[in-house]
Amino acid sequence: MALVDPHSYADDAQPRTKHLRLHLAVDFEKKRIDGRAILELASPAGGPMDLDTKGLTIVAVTASGGGEVLFDLGPEDPILGRRLRLKLPPGTTEVLLRYYTAQDAAALQWLDPAQTEGKKHPYLFSQCQAIHARSMVPCQDTARFRVTYHAEVTVPEALSAVMSAGPSGVLKGKGTRTFLFDMPQAIPTYLLALAVGELESRDLSPRARVWAEPATVEKAAWEFAGVEEMIVKAEGLFGPYDWDRYDMLVLPPSFPYGGMENPRMTFLTPTLLAGDRSLVDVVAHELAHSWTGNLVTNATSEHFWLNEGFTVWAERRILEAIHGEEAATLGWALGQKALEDSIARFGADSPLTKLRTHLEGSTPTTRSPPCRTRRGRVSSSSSSGRSGALRGTPSSPTT
Ligand SMILES: [Zn+2]
Known part of the structure; x- marks a missing residue:
């Protein structure tokens, strides 16, 4: 076991995430993001894998084949948040986490319409640097590790989403729009970014x-x-x-x-x-x-x-x-x-x-x-x- 960063639970002896697939539903009423994060691993692996989380409620974790993955959340550290330890079955290639964010997530700033220039619609923006990405997505939140990502962000239909990524389409839903993004260049998680507004x-x-x-x-x-x-x-x-x-x-x-x-x-x-x-x-x-x-x-x-x-x-x-x-x-x-x-x-x-x-x-x-x-x-x-x-x-x- 080797922790490589005093501000992360990421362990370089454990499996490493290579690519993230994110499905983020932005709920302005509850001021939270309901997320599904699929972590694709650099190579098939098993055993413990520690992630950083802060204020996240973990609903379920499953492995590539659909099997449940056992996990435990460590005690809250006021700076680091909680270590999420996954116990991966052997040969795991990707792991799916369902979760939602806290109302006071450190990375997320929720604005009421009155705080915007247009005064009609709410607004959300993120700021993940230095160690706030973990309050938006469960991840190995250290600048030492880089990931590419794909994201699908569902927002009320009057609003648009932008990310630190290339736009790759918009899907229309019932009263919603889902914005697709791809980031083919690997980034440290502090460079994840999202904004939603008019x-x-x-x-x-x-x-x-x-x-x-x-x-x-x-x-x-x-x-x-x-x-x-x-x-x-x-x-x-x-x-x-x-x-x-x-x-x-x-x-x-x-x-x-x-x-x-x-x-x-x-x-x-x-x-x-x-x-x-x-x-x-x-x-x-x-x-x-x-x-x-x-x-x-x-x-x-x-x-x-x-x-x-x-x-x-x-x-x-x-x-x-x-x-x-x-x-x-x-x-x-x-x-x-x-x-x-x-x-x-x-x-x-x-x-x-x-x-x-x-x-x-x-x-x-x-x-x-x-x-x-x-x-x-x-x-x-x-x-x-x-x-x-x-x-x-x-x-x-x-x-
Ligand atoms: Zn600078």
């Missing part, structure tokens, strides 16, 4: 599109019209963009961050819609993550500086290619100042100002000051307070 989109280039609520979508399309140029500049620096599409979703104001680099669907705060394209540099940061972080990432949250540090470096290279050397120099100076301010605030000998942190017993947070909070508008504009994704992150250096 959404429209506008194409910005053959491979880039922006999604937003109808009242916002034109403004968003104007603000981010230059994204293709950014992608081309980034490719000139770092090589081909490997994720096929670069789509963006502009969220309601309660989205707690400037941006989140969910692959194929960057999530962005609406406070970037300044009307003068002055804040679109945040997109350069999230786009940079398409190379640094999303293609290769830190093994555990204790080495997160590798992800965010290289991304800030790549972001500045992209901005230099677009705006020139003087603007880049100013960017470095502002970054240096932000770093010095943070060190002064937390203390030069604080464990939080070390590059390599020791976070066992702490909730990992991945919101580093350079990329998330230096743009003051972002944090000051969050109107509905702390989101589900922020709950339980008392050690965050960003607040």
